[in-house]
Amino acid sequence: MAPDTAQWTGPIERGDEIAFGRFYDAWFDRAFAIARSVSRRDESFCLDIVQDAMMRVVKSMRALPTESAVEAWMHRTVLTTTIDRLRSDSRRITREQVVAGRESESSDELDRLVEHERMRWLRAEIDRLPDEDRRLLTARFEDGGTLADAGAAIGVSGNAAHGRLRRIVDRLRGRAGGVT
Numbered sequence: 001m002a003p004d005t006a007q008w009t010g011p012i013e014r015g016d017e018i019a020f021g022r023f024y025d026a027w028f029d030r031a032f033a034i035a036r037s038v039s040r041r042d043e044s045f046c047l048d049i050v051q052d053a054m055m056r057v058v059k060s061m062r063a064l065p066t067e068s069a070v071e072a073w074m075h076r077t078v079l080t081t082t083i084d085r086l087r088s089d090s091r092r093i094t095r096e097q098v099v100a101g102r103e104s105e106s107s108d109e110l111d112r113l114v115e116h117e118r119m120r121w122l123r124a125e126i127d128r129l130p131d132e133d134r135r136l137l138t139a140r141f142e143d144g145g146t147l148a149d150a151g152a153a154i155g156v157s158g159n160a161a162h163g164r165l166r167r168i169v170d171r172l173r174g175r176a177g178g179v180t
Contacts (some may be wrong), residue, residue, distance in 0.1 A: 006070045010063035023061075024054055027074060034078040039086060053081040125172055133168050140165055 003026050011019035028050060035049035056077050064070045125136060132154050139163070140150035151161030 004067050006064050006067045009061055009070060012061045013063050014055065020058060027054075027057075031074065031078050034075060035082050038079055038082045043086070045089075049078065049085050050080050052085060053078045054082060074106065091104065119126060121176070122172070125175060131165070136161060137168060 003022075005023055005026050006018040007015075008023045012023055028051065031050045031053055032046055035046040035053070036043075038048060042115065055072075057074075061073075064073060126137060129137070136150055136154050139145045139153035140147065143149075145153070147162050147165075148158035150165070151158045156163070156164070
């Protein structure tokens with residue numbers, strides 16, 4: 001049989017810690033069950049709801065005349081606390097998603113800047129190459145020609161063009177410090 005918790009509401013309103021302790025003991029399981037039923041969330045989440053609801057009891061409990069009035073007040077308190085906690089959780093998740101999106105956008109922008117800088121550096125390095133090496137690279141990579149086409153651009157075979165291209169790319173990688 002549940003105790004008559006209405007008898008403790010007046011003392012709780014006046015700040016009686018013992019009355020609140022008794023009320024807490026009497027209502028903890030019921031408040032937890034309400035939170036679990038309404039939120040359909042895990043134990044940890046529901047314990048937080050009960051804690052918040054009990055803080056509301058301490059701050060705003062008024063003397064209530066009957067047990068049914070206490071039950072109605074507690075149901076409403078746990079329900080509104082659950083709704084507040086769910087909304088808060090939803091806002092937190094939204095904020096985290098927004099921040100994650102910003103971080104992703106920042107990361108994408110940084111990647112674009114880094115890529116732009118690499119391409120600027122590579123273009124400057126290619127401009128420093130001997131004319132024949134530049135023509136070979138252009139015929140193979142910019143014009144999209146075959147090795148035979150690239151070799152023909154400088155008067156060598158496809159196999160020779162392959163070897164020269166490999167050596168040019170290796171030199172460029174070496175200048176870049178191995179960064180590709």
